[in-house]
Amino acid sequence: MQVLVRDNNVDQALRVLKKKMQREGIFREMKARRSYEKPSERRNREEAEAVRRARKAARKQAIREGLIAAPKKKPLPARPRAEAPQPATAK
Known part of the structure; x- marks a missing residue:
């Protein structure tokens, strides 16, 4: 299995590798082989x-x-928005 590292971004390459391993079923097989x-x-x-x-x-x-x-889809939870800073009022 091979993963390319772009722009020295090792974190992204690790995520891609983990996703590939998950799809191949390697983690499941490792867990199954821990014991007889x-x-x-x-x-x-x-x-x-x-x-x-x-x-x-x-x-x-x-x-x-x-x-x-068909089962009803669960609504996605609302994400909080980052509010724009309010202009300072003159006193």
Whole structure:
């Protein structure tokens, strides 16, 4: 995996690298390899993941076909605006 560092901006390059690693599933794999997973546990986990994926796909298909209502999107919290400094009044 390769990331370019532009204008000596290492922080931005690290963010890009982390995002790439997240997409590839490297963090999940590192977490899984911390300890041994028995074959039966692995089988159960993989079956549960497959069921979860199938349910998600079926839910999305039902939403597309209009059989169920799409979940309402949460409104974004209002960000405070930086106010312009008020002109000083003469006394």
